[in-house]
Amino acid sequence: MGRASRKKKSRGQAGATQTHKSVTPNWPLLGLALLGMALTGYLTITAWSGEVVAGCPTGSGCDIVLSSRWAKLFGQPTSLWGLLAYLTLAGIAFIKRADIQWRLAWVVALFGVLFSVYLMTVSIAELEATCPYCLTSAALMITILGVVAYQRPRGSTNVAWRSWLPLTASATLVLVLALHLHFTGAWGTTSGGEDPKLRALAIHLAETDAKFYGAAWCSHCQEQKRLFGASADRLPYIECSPYRRSGPQAPRCQDAGIRVYPTWIINGRRYEGVLTPPQLVDYSGFSDDIPPGEKASRVSKARSSSANSPNTPGHAKRSR
16 A cells, blocks of 8 residues: 555646646747737838837838827837737747747737737727737737637646636736826826927917817827927817817818818918928917017018918828
8 A cells, every 4th residue: 555655646746747747849839929020120220210110111001100199108019019029939949848948938928919909909099090010910929818818737836727717817917907097197107397498489380370180189280289289279279180080070171171280381381291490480470589570570481482482291190
């Protein structure tokens, strides 16, 4: 009896040891992670270099998504964090302990899927646009999660579904919620005071009857506002898309013939695209070194001289 008991015990220990080992690297996990790294790496490089992403012309759904505020996280392209997630999964594929490899891969993949679902929901519901690159990355992460779920070590008490699934799901949901609050400005951002020069320029534009036509879903319009920081609310902004992107254009914008966002009309001339503060200073005749009476005179002269001038051609950063 003693020998039989010892043999059973040794066999049980050998079986337990065997379940803790895995073939490394985990080729399915590694292959999918490498595809994700190539995709997110390309998006990160183009974001850093300022180049146009292939297949994403200005004003397209892809351009709207990749230039929105959700395209950056903690000052870096969101694709960079995706790249780090795929890189982490590639490293996890080389862990020899099957239970440890599975637990780590499951947490990273589950968070990746939930965050991808969050971004897709935002792009469809808020931006009313989609990005093929983002959808591809989401599909890759969902596939990885499926592969990891299928590879769950059988018979290991360390990876029991009943306790592990609720714990990881709740933790990753809390993390996604925290990131959502960051994107909406609830935390992680500081609001400084108004820059005196930008404040004066914004007031000047409003007082000289300049018009800034834009749309709530237009990422380039948001970029235009960010150039003015805390003084953005002083800009003479006109919302052209009160019923979201799929709705009709506002009558004021139809009457003005607005086809590109943002569009500025300054001293009777039309400028399409994002304008920097120095450009707005030049086009509006603004100078904080001259008295108000002379400013009005200069603006009047600029309007009369621009009456016979053609519209200024559009800039690169604009949305249709």
